[in-house]
Amino acid sequence: DTEVTQTPKHLVMGMTNKKSLKCEQHMGHRAMYWYKQKAKKPPELMFVYSYEKLSINESVPSRFSPECPNSSLLNLHLHALQPEDSALYLCASSQVAGGTDTQYFGPGTRLTVL
Amino acid sequence: RKEVEQDPGPFNVPEGATVAFNCTYSNSASQSFFWYRQDCRKEPKLLMSVYSSGNEDGRFTAQLNRASQYISLLIRDSKLSDSATYLCVVTGAGGTSYGKLTFGQGTILTVHP
Numbered sequence: 001d002t003e004v005t006q007t008p009k010h011l012v013m014g015m016t017n018k019k020s021l022k023c024e025q026h027m028g029h030r031a032m033y034w035y036k037q038k039a040k041k042p043p044e045l046m047f048v049y050s051y052e053k054l055s056i057n058e059s060v061p062s063r064f065s066p067e068c069p070n071s072s073l074l075n076l077h078l079h080a081l082q083p084e085d086s087a088l089y090l091c092a093s094s095q096v097a098g099g100t101d102t103q104y105f106g107p108g109t110r111l112t113v114l
Numbered sequence: 115r116k117e118v119e120q121d122p123g124p125f126n127v128p129e130g131a132t133v134a135f136n137c138t139y140s141n142s143a144s145q146s147f148f149w150y151r152q153d154c155r156k157e158p159k160l161l162m163s164v165y166s167s168g169n170e171d172g173r174f175t176a177q178l179n180r181a182s183q184y185i186s187l188l189i190r191d192s193k194l195s196d197s198a199t200y201l202c203v204v205t206g207a208g209g210t211s212y213g214k215l216t217f218g219q220g221t222i223l224t225v226h227p
Contacts (some may be wrong), residue, residue, distance in 0.1 A: 042217035043158065043200055056214065090157055102148070103215060105157040 003027075004106035006091050013085040013113045015081060021109045023091030028102075031097035032074040034066060035090040036107070043090055049074060050097035081113045115140055120202050121217035127225055131192045135221050137185040137202030146205040147178055149187050151198040158201055160221070161187075169173070192225045 004025045013019050021112040023032065031050050035043035037044055048056035063085075065077040088108045094101040120137045139147075140196050147164040162169065164176040164185055175188040186204055202218035 042220055045214060048214070080141075088155075101159050102163070105159065107157050110155075 002109075004093055004104050005090055006089075006106035006109050008109055009107065010110050010112075012114065013078065014114050015079075015083070018077070018079045020078065021076040021089055021091075023076075023106055024072055025093040025104075025106075026072055027093065027096055027104070028071075029093035030071060031090040031094045031101070032068065033094075033103065034064075034074070034076050035092065035105075037088040037090055045047065047076075048097055055097060078111075081111075083113050086111055086113045116219075117141060117216045118202055118218040120200075120221050122219075122221070124222035124224060127192055127223070129192055129194060129225055129227055131225075132188065133192055133223065134189075135187045135200055135202070135223075137187075137218055139183050139185070139202075139204045139216075141204070141206075142183060143204070144183075144204045147185050148203040148205075148215075149174075149176055149185075150201040150203055150217075152201060153198050161200070173204075173223050179201045189223075192223075194225050194227065197223055197225050 007022045012023050033048050034046040036046055037043040046060045047066045054067045063080050067075040088110050090108045091106040092103040096101045124183050125133055150158040151161045151163040152158045162171050162176050164178045166178050168177045173190045177186045189220050190226050201220045201221040206214040
């Protein structure tokens with residue numbers, strides 16, 4: 001079963017709100033990723049977690065705060081976002097972070113910031 | 115120069131046509147190569163990995179030329195359901211880029227009746 005789940009599917013929030021995106025996989029993968037995708041653009045990597053530790057932060061603003069509570073879960077905490085942060089947020093996982101491992105993507109959370 | 119460049123497209127082809135997508139990458143030490151497809155408002159899904167020896171999966175054939183840093187995807191006998199954006203994806207070469215996916219801009223394919 002190559003399934004990555006994400007909740008919620010859609011999220012609308014104001015600039016002063018605090019919300020969280022959740023991602024879960026039960027494939028035993030030890031690497032998990034957050035990507036941001038704007039319309040008509042490819043996904044852009046935000047964060048990589050390897051063995052529950054943050055290994056890559058692609059200079060993402062601090063209003064995005066990732067968390068990996070265990071090997072199956074990945075959260076993205078959002079606070080004081082801007083309208084330009086509206087996008088599709090994709091979670092992905094792979095066996096390990098690196099090498100030839102395929103990354104499997106979740107369906108994404110479509111975020112709108114008002 | 116972009117790290118991964120694809121044909122700009124869009125490609126608009128009739129059912130049954132053969133269509134080819136090309137992609138080039140700039141880092142000669144890149145490790146792995148993939149084609150993903152992404153349907154409108156959906157997540158990217160792996161279509162196939164790409165190997166130097168070439169690989170085929172049904173109507174889809176992928177080729178990698180490491181010397182030319184060139185990747186291709188051939189779709190034969192196009193179906194309406196092949197309509198999607200095709201993303202050429204390369205993984206990082208090492209150091210902090212190890213395992214990092216770099217995406218091309220994507221090529222839109224529309225197959226019409």
